[in-house]
Amino acid sequence: MKLTYGLLALFLSATTILTAQKKEITLEDIWGGTFRQERMESLRSLNNGKEYVVHNYDRAAGTSSIDVYSYETGKKTRSLLNSAQLQEIKNFSSFEFSENEEKLVLGTEIEPIYRHSTRGIFYVYDLNSKQLQKISEEKIKEPTLSPNGKKVAYVLENNIYVKDLSSGEVEQVTTDGEWNKIINGVTDWVYEEEFSFVRAFQWNKDSNKIAFLRFDETEVPEFSMDVFGQDLYPSKSTFKYPKAGEKNSEVSLHVYDLQKNNIVNVDLGDYQDFYIPRIKWTNDADVLSAQVLNRHQNVLDLFFINAETNNAEVILTEKDEAYVDVTDNLTFLNDNSFIWTSEKDGWNHIYHYDKTGKLKNQVTDGNWEVTNYYGFDPKSKTIFFQSTENGSINRDVFSIKATGKNKRQLTNRVGQNSADFSADYTYFINSFNSATTPYEFSLHRAKDGKLVREILNNKELLAQIDQFDFSPKEFSTLAVNGNDLNMWMIKPSNFDPAKQYPLFVAQYSGPGSQEVGNRFHGTNDYWYQMLAGKGYIVVGIDPRGTGYKGATFKKVTQKELGKYEVEDIIEAARILGKREYIDAENMGIWGWSYGGFMSSNALFKGNDVYKMAIAVAPVTSWRFYDSVYTERYMTTPQENPSGYDENSPINHVEKLKGAYLLVHGTGDDNVHVQNTMRMIEALVQANKQFDWALYPDKNHGIYGGNTRLHLYTLMTNFIEENLEVNPNIKSSL
Numbered sequence: 001m002k003l004t005y006g007l008l009a010l011f012l013s014a015t016t017i018l019t020a021q022k023k024e025i026t027l028e029d030i031w032g033g034t035f036r037q038e039r040m041e042s043l044r045s046l047n048n049g050k051e052y053v054v055h056n057y058d059r060a061a062g063t064s065s066i067d068v069y070s071y072e073t074g075k076k077t078r079s080l081l082n083s084a085q086l087q088e089i090k091n092f093s094s095f096e097f098s099e100n101e102e103k104l105v106l107g108t109e110i111e112p113i114y115r116h117s118t119r120g121i122f123y124v125y126d127l128n129s130k131q132l133q134k135i136s137e138e139k140i141k142e143p144t145l146s147p148n149g150k151k152v153a154y155v156l157e158n159n160i161y162v163k164d165l166s167s168g169e170v171e172q173v174t175t176d177g178e179w180n181k182i183i184n185g186v187t188d189w190v191y192e193e194e195f196s197f198v199r200a201f202q203w204n205k206d207s208n209k210i211a212f213l214r215f216d217e218t219e220v221p222e223f224s225m226d227v228f229g230q231d232l233y234p235s236k237s238t239f240k241y242p243k244a245g246e247k248n249s250e251v252s253l254h255v256y257d258l259q260k261n262n263i264v265n266v267d268l269g270d271y272q273d274f275y276i277p278r279i280k281w282t283n284d285a286d287v288l289s290a291q292v293l294n295r296h297q298n299v300l301d302l303f304f305i306n307a308e309t310n311n312a313e314v315i316l317t318e319k320d321e322a323y324v325d326v327t328d329n330l331t332f333l334n335d336n337s338f339i340w341t342s343e344k345d346g347w348n349h350i351y352h353y354d355k356t357g358k359l360k361n362q363v364t365d366g367n368w369e370v371t372n373y374y375g376f377d378p379k380s381k382t383i384f385f386q387s388t389e390n391g392s393i394n395r396d397v398f399s400i401k402a403t404g405k406n407k408r409q410l411t412n413r414v415g416q417n418s419a420d421f422s423a424d425y426t427y428f429i430n431s432f433n434s435a436t437t438p439y440e441f442s443l444h445r446a447k448d449g450k451l452v453r454e455i456l457n458n459k460e461l462l463a464q465i466d467q468f469d470f471s472p473k474e475f476s477t478l479a480v481n482g483n484d485l486n487m488w489m490i491k492p493s494n495f496d497p498a499k500q501y502p503l504f505v506a507q508y509s510g511p512g513s514q515e516v517g518n519r520f521h522g523t524n525d526y527w528y529q530m531l532a533g534k535g536y537i538v539v540g541i542d543p544r545g546t547g548y549k550g551a552t553f554k555k556v557t558q559k560e561l562g563k564y565e566v567e568d569i570i571e572a573a574r575i576l577g578k579r580e581y582i583d584a585e586n587m588g589i590w591g592w593s594y595g596g597f598m599s600s601n602a603l604f605k606g607n608d609v610y611k612m613a614i615a616v617a618p619v620t621s622w623r624f625y626d627s628v629y630t631e632r633y634m635t636t637p638q639e640n641p642s643g644y645d646e647n648s649p650i651n652h653v654e655k656l657k658g659a660y661l662l663v664h665g666t667g668d669d670n671v672h673v674q675n676t677m678r679m680i681e682a683l684v685q686a687n688k689q690f691d692w693a694l695y696p697d698k699n700h701g702i703y704g705g706n707t708r709l710h711l712y713t714l715m716t717n718f719i720e721e722n723l724e725v726n727p728n729i730k731s732s733l
């Protein structure tokens with residue numbers, strides 16, 4: 001188990017003379033390193049449950065180390081490896097243990113591909129013999145040691161290979177891999193982006209079989225992007241990208257038997273146009289599980305496949321009128337019964353099934369959501385999880401018996417609590433933060449939550465923040481269209497209720513998302529504080545369709561993305577505009593990605609409410625976005641043309657009255673710049689004036705060098721030009 005913690009850094013402006021005058025936040029503070037984050041990289045519990053390892057990097061020496069620490073004391077006990085001891089490599093950027101912790105896979109020269117995927121040069125280090133072995137001379141993907149540590153499997157040029165670490169012999173498992181046609185053992189673009197995994201092969205527990213997925217993307221339409229770079233002529237990036245309603249990869253499941261040296265094709269039955277979003281071996285070395293999802297994503301079948309007989313049996317079927325969420329929560333117990341999470345009672349909860357798929361019991365229940373499943377301790381038969389039981393904007397850690405009895409709350413501070421458990425569930429490291437408290441880390445006993453020791457806090461950060469002109473983030477709910485929507489508000493520090501202020505709305509609003517949480521400042525929060533310091537009231541709102549308030553609230557937008565949540569965002573501003581201290585003639589909105597889709601719609605459809613909007617990397621028509629995400633909520637455009645067209649902002653450009661800023665990166669492989677180009681053309685043909693900016697070769701995150709500073713300067717200037725802050729702020733009386 002690997003977990004990276006974000007640690008908020010201490011302010012670096014040590015040379016500033018402290019005075020009674022509060023400092024104003026600047027964009028240079030935000031994007032120039034003043035709030036830079038430090039991180040504890042790759043914290044991982046050792047199998048003994050008493051120690052954990054951390055990947056440390058010595059900047060002065062340029063070397064990497066894997067150091068061991070005691071949970072109980074926090075003191076370093078030893079180093080497992082320091083790259084200074086190795087002649088072949090100076091340092092490594094990643095590591096993975098074998099199951100028995102006798103070997104390590106070390107990654108070097110790692111280069112990113114898409115959101116999750118990478119390739120690099122990898123080595124295996126034997127902790128007993130102290131020997132280092134290069135896996136391949138070429139850059140490979142997803143090297144994974146067998147459970148017994150004797151072999152390593154990996155993907156090279158869309159084919160699977162297995163290397164015997166004792167003999168050095170390499171066996172090529174598949175031979176038909178070809179770029180933009182056949183992929184073995186790793187996922188295609190849309191699976192990686194929307195099902196959030198890359199490695200599509202799994203070792204069984206006896207290290208003698210490998211299950212893998214094969215993607216035939218031959219008929220998937222290609223998308224091509226110009227890459228401008230620094231050369232005289234631009235190049236092109238071409239990859240398979242299935243847009244809504246278009247041809248997907250044909251996916252199939254296979255099992256390779258290392259002893260028999262053959263591949264068996266698994267027959268899953270008469271499915272048409274389906275996904276296999278998860279495969280996982282059970283605790284029986286010959287029984288593989290696979291989750292098969294129909295294209296509409298509202299029926300999910302859990303298969304158990306006997307790898308010896310090739311018999312595939314549906315153990316469990318999950319159905320939903322809208323869609324079924326795919327998770328990583330499936331956990332097999334020693335008797336091959338399993339833990340499963342589901343929204344079938346209207347809230348996300350934990351269920352326990354026997355090995356035949358018969359329900360043993362619903363473990364958790366109530367009008368709240370299980371937001372994270374941490375695992376099962378077989379010794380105490382205890383399940384550990386995180387939930388919203390203490391409010392949808394808060395998170396707490398709990399334990400409960402598999403029987404559903406003896407539920408215990410393990411955290412006691414109001415805010416965001418998350419946990420990283422030791423391998424034997426003796427301890428957990430609690431990460432806590434809230435709107436008023438930066439990240440704090442502490443060690444607790446898993447059986448009762450009792451504090452063992454504090455690890456780190458950021459009290460000095462609070463002292464530094466006190467030098468700046470910060471305002472509190474006020475949480476409330478707003479009654480809109482028959483629902484109480486979660487909201488936060490930041491007012492200017494010199495707020496006077498007898499005066500009026502312009503309103504700036506921040507939102508994302510995508511299905512299952514959450515903008516309004518009781519958590520400490522993210523980067524955008526510092527920007528909102530800066531805007532408040534300039535005289536704006538900033539609010540964050542979660543409309544219908546967002547998460548953590550039950551399935552009915554979340555799934556009401558089904559087949560109508562951009563209808564109900566846009567109605568809520570417009571009506572919320574209209575309601576807020578009736579407050580005496582808000583200038584109803586001076587309201588704006590912004591968003592990124594789905595949030596940009598929303599802010600565009602809000603400005604066009606709410607042209608009597610919003611005066612300006614900023615849309616960064618927006619979807620402008622759902623016809624342009626990928627199949628898996630879009631069809632999950634909208635079905636296909638062939639089936640639901642009105643849902644696609646009536647709710648897409650590109651079809652409402654004639655309604656534009658206010659100021660509109662449209663921003664995109666030309667190298668966005670996710671939300672293609674096509675969305676913005678088509679929007680620009682629609683606005684031009686409607687003879688609508690607007691502002692726009694393109695960032696060459698930048699992806700969906702639009703970052704690198706001074707890019708973010710430039711972008712946020714652009715947006716800040718646009719807000720100041722179009723949402724007036726009267727220096728004498730007019731009285732509302």
